[in-house]
Amino acid sequence: MFRQSLRFCTGFSFSKAKALLQHDARWLATESANIKWDLMSAVCLERHPIISKPLNELEAKYQAMLNQIEYENSMKSDHEIRIELEKQLLQSQNQQNTEIDLDVVIKQTAQDFVDASEEEVKNFKFAPKITEADEKNVKTSLKRKLDKNLVLLVEQNVGNKTYWIPPQGLRSDGETLRQTAERVLSNICGQGLTVQFYGNAPIGVYKYRYPKDIRDQGLYGAKIFYFLAKYINGNVEETVKYQWLDKEELQAILPQGIHKSMSQFLIAD
Amino acid sequence: MSCSGILTAFSRLTIYNRSNPIRNISTNTIPVFFRITDSLLAEPLKKKKKLDPAIVKQREERKKRKLEKLIKRLEKHAKQLKPVDEMEIPLKLIDERKIRLRQISPLSPEVIDERVLLQKEWAKYKLNQNLANIQKLDYIMYSQQRALDELKAVSEDLYNEAIQLDIRMLPHTTTGPVRTPPIENYDSPDGDYTDITRKFEGET
Incomplete structure (x- = not known):
């Protein structure tokens, strides 16, 4: 059953994608040759997560169960046996009320070892998962939302409006789109990245159409390739207005239109 | 000693020496009027000692026997496989089985039921996660194919450039997300490295 449903789902999404592509191809075929497009490259620069996400409820529950099963199936370790032996020794000493043997007392007991280890762990400070940038909501910092993509x-002018979009720029003659993308990124964000x-x-x-007055001059629209x-x-130059945003903030x-095409290839976290 | 004897004795000191012609030794004259003996730096060859052929034979045999012995030893160990520690139960655990087994009372039926249900829920959760992943991959592939089609419609050359392999990517390394973020300016304490790998006999 498992395999069947898997196959069903992939088949479904593949066929859907194919149908959409065929639709596109038909549309492209009708596109007449005299329509002129501006070609642009844009760079979706991602900072991948630095720390893993916290476990959700089910994951935590399952993890606890696995740990419990592991414990049940395991044998006692040397350390556990040592603790038991020492307990027995202490009891027998108390019963007999004999004088305490000096050698035994000086020796570090297993409990002492546990205490010392716990103390050491307590004194070690892990770096916080919620950073200063998170608390102050500094959107230019790379040290925010460590568990997210x-x-x-970058704030850019398109036409006579400003938008927050990934760094983009027009392709110049003789460049491949990849070269354009690299040039655009270093032009806008500096060499430091x-x-x-x-x-x-x-x-x-x-892709989008230009307003009518530009279209009359022969340029139909622009295709932005991501x-x-x-x-x-490295860091983005300080003179540039930029932000590092996660998925929800991007949508806002x-x-x-840009969000629609970008969400297709950006991986949700 | 006569007077003439003294004179002849000191005659070398005089600047003018009329009676004897001057004896010059110089390498500036051509041809050079003297010759130096070549230095040979060698001694006459020694006579080769003649060995008894029996002794030679004995020596060779000894060498051969030694090699054979080594080969035999290696072959003996070749049959003996290296133990895989992870696959063998340590003797200590077998001996101390009674002490080391945990005294756990059998699980109640509720706990067993709960575990089964949780496992089923987990299976469904992972299935959905997997399906979502596959679907996302489909979306990405679709998006890329659409971009390439749009590019091909504009310029065939740019399309051909775009589908080239990117060799710069190939030795690809990436470090995954970790449990806690790195501590800034942390100087880690020094540790010792001791190699405890066991060496087995006959191992090269």
């Missing part, structure tokens, strides 16, 4: 948005692009092929596209890249290190701030 963040995407870089080290990133890794995921391949030469764009991962998504968004490239996925991974943040490695991105223009609707």
